[in-house]
Amino acid sequence: MRSFSIVVAADLANGIGFEGKLPWRLKKDMAFFARITSKIVHSTTCSTRVNACIMGRVTWESIPARFRPLSSRFNVIVTRNPHYLDNKPEKNNPLVALASSFEDALDLVESLQGQSPVEPGSSPSSSVADIQVERIFLIGGAQLYNQGILSKDCSNIFMTRIQAIVKCDTFFPNIDPSQYRLLPRYESHTFLENYLQEPVEAGIITEGEYSYEYTVYHRDSAENSCKDE
Numbered sequence: 001m002r003s004f005s006i007v008v009a010a011d012l013a014n015g016i017g018f019e020g021k022l023p024w025r026l027k028k029d030m031a032f033f034a035r036i037t038s039k040i041v042h043s044t045t046c047s048t049r050v051n052a053c054i055m056g057r058v059t060w061e062s063i064p065a066r067f068r069p070l071s072s073r074f075n076v077i078v079t080r081n082p083h084y085l086d087n088k089p090e091k092n093n094p095l096v097a098l099a100s101s102f103e104d105a106l107d108l109v110e111s112l113q114g115q116s117p118v119e120p121g122s123s124p125s126s127s128v129a130d131i132q133v134e135r136i137f138l139i140g141g142a143q144l145y146n147q148g149i150l151s152k153d154c155s156n157i158f159m160t161r162i163q164a165i166v167k168c169d170t171f172f173p174n175i176d177p178s179q180y181r182l183l184p185r186y187e188s189h190t191f192l193e194n195y196l197q198e199p200v201e202a203g204i205i206t207e208g209e210y211s212y213e214y215t216v217y218h219r220d221s222a223e224n225s226c227k228d229e
């Protein structure tokens with residue numbers, strides 16, 4: 001149940017960030033990020049069933065204020081500061097929670113995976129306890145990716161691979177080929193369409209000055225073959 005997937009956009013040198021922000025602006029890829037992290041695949045009448053996005057505090061702050069919390073997703077901010085949300089507008093938002101470590105974040109969202117959905121017609125969600133989590137995503141940044149990629153619970157790395165080397169100061173860790181297998185182009189595409197249960201653009205996508213491709217690294221293990229489907 002605790003299985004999670006990493007979502008990242010990286011250049012050919014694994015660059016992911018510059019000066020606390022994304023080094024590129026790719027509207028289509030942002031839309032893909034929103035789709036993959038928001039999509040609920042198991043039909044439900046429960047309006048509080050959402051996916052969880054775990055992120056480091058720096059990544060949270062890199063999201064423009066008007067886009068946070070990420071809508072229709074359970075946002076978990078990893079920080080060592082337990083008072084981080086004090087005096088912030090998100091303090092009482094049931095879709096925002098703090099975790100004191102990556103493991104605590106996983107424990108929290110796992111605890112919200114099994115619980116019964118709120119009955120239709122009942123009062124709107126007013127607390128974290130009412131949230132039901134479907135899929136779990138780790139969405140950055142480098143500090144969190146460094147921890148997540150080592151976890152046996154990480155089943156997939158959904159990487160938008162930008163076909164360029166861009167000026168970056170933050171990098172995705174090296175992916176150990178003994179742990180994760182880069183799926184060939186056709187297989188990545190099929191995997192993504194099955195995962196999302198909807199069409200996904202195949203091959204190289206060009207947007208402005210950049211070309212990129214949606215790729216999948218999968219951890220092949222007996223445990224993962226029936227997890228996170």
Ligand SMILES: NC(=O)c1ccc[n+]([C@@H]2O[C@H](COP(=O)([O-])OP(=O)(O)OC[C@H]3O[C@@H](n4cnc5c(N)ncnc54)[C@H](OP(=O)(O)O)[C@@H]3O)[C@@H](O)[C@H]2O)c1
Binds near residue numbers: 020142144
């Ligand atoms: N290209 C992409 O797909 C992508 C995705 C996400 C982010 N990014 C980029 O990555 C950069 C940010 O990455 P980053 O590595 O600097 O920061 P980050 O991983 O987003 O956040 C780091 C913060 O997380 C908290 N943290 C990390 N490990 C922790 C632990 N074990 N226990 C408790 N708290 C912990 C700390 O917060 P406190 O200091 O509050 O304690 C730490 O300062 C930005 O440039 C962003 O745009 C790129």
